[in-house]
C-alpha cells in the first residue's frame with residue numbers, strides 16, 4: 001500500500017481520517033490516548049505545508065442531523081493544545097472547506113452525515129472531491145467499511161495509509177506472521193461467545209493460550225470443575241473442550257487456573273477469598289485467578305518470545321480482584337518478549353499498573369485489533385491494497 005510519508009504534501013488538500021473516538025465526560029476528554037497517537041501524522045502533514053482536513057467519528061449518533069452530545073468540539077480543544085497550533089472545527093464541510101497551507105481543520109463528526117455507515121457512494125464521492133490525497137490513518141475504525149474509512153478512498157485521486165495505520169499493521173503483522181517463540185496469548189474478558197473466533201485463530205498459532213475472566217470460567221467448567229454462581233457460558237463448554245484438545249494436539253496448552261479468588265457478591269467492598277479451583281462453592285463468584293496460577297502464568301510470559309494481550313484476567317477495577325491482572329502486566333513488562341496489547345479494558349489495566357512504557361506496542365484498536373487477531377482482512381486496508389494495485393498496474 002502507498003504510504004503518506006512517501007508523498008509530496010506541500011500545498012495539497014490532504015484529507016486524513018483519524019479515529020478520535022475518545023471518551024468524553026461533561027464536555028471534556030477523559031482519555032486522550034487516541035488523540036496523542038494521531039499527532040505524529042497530523043504534524044507531519046501540517047509541517048509539510050499541506051492543507052489539512054481531519055475527519056473522525058465520535059460515538060454512535062443518529063445520522064442525518066447535528067447532535068451537540070456527539071460534537072467533536074472537546075476533541076478539537078484537546079487536539080489544539082497537544083498540537084500547539086490552532087484547530088478549526090467546521091460544522092458543514094461536505095461542499096468544500098477553505099484551508100490554508102499548514103492549516104489544520106477538523107471536520108465535524110462524520111456520523112452526522114446520512115449514508116456514512118452504509119458506505120453510501122454519493123457521500124463517499126463528495127468526501128473524495130474535497131481532497132487531492134486521502135489518508136486513512138484510523139486503525140481503530142479500519143474494520144468498518146464506511147464512507148469515511150472505505151468509500152472515500154475508492155474515489156479520491158490518491159489514497160494512502162497514514163503513519164499510525166502503517167505502524168499498527170507493521171507491529172501486529174510482525175507479532176503474528178513470524179513470531180519469536182514461544183508465543184503466548186492472553187485472551188480475557190467476559191464472554192467466550194464474543195471472542196470465539198479469536199480463540200480459534202490463536203489456538204493454532206500460539207504455544208500457550210492463557211484465558212481469563214468469564215472466558216476462563218467456561219474453561220474451568222470444561223475441565224470438570226464447579227464454577228458456582230460465576231459468569232460462564234454453559235452452551236460453550238463443548239467449544240472450550242474442543243479448543244483445549246486442539247491446543248494439546250499441536251503440543252501447546254490452554255492452562256486452566258489451579259487456584260482462584262472468589263467472593264459472595266460482585267461489589268467494590270466484597271470480601272475476597274483464595275481457594276483451590278476444585279473447592280469453589282455453589283454460592284461463589286470467581287473474580288480473579290489465584291496467586292499460584294498468576295505466578296505460573298507469569299513465568300510463561302517472562303520466558304516468552306512474543307506476547308499478545310487482549311483482556312484482563314480478573315475484575316481489576318476492584319483492587320482485591322486485581323492481583324492476577326497486575327501480575328501478568330508486570331510479567332509482560334519484565335519479559336524481553338515482543339509484546340503487543342490492545343482493547344479498551346486492556347489499555348485501562350496497562351495504565352492502572354503503569355506498564356505503558358514497557359510494552360513493545362500498544363494498539364489503538366478495540367474491535368479492529370480483535371478482527372486483526374482473527375486473521376480477517378480489514379476493509380479499509382483492502383481498499384488501500386486495491387488502490388495500490390491499480391497504481392502499479
Ligand code: 3PG
Pocket residue numbers: 019021059060140141144365366367368
Ligand atoms: C472503537 O472505539 O472501537 C472504534 O472507534 C469504532 O467505533 P464503532 O464500534 O462505533 O464503529
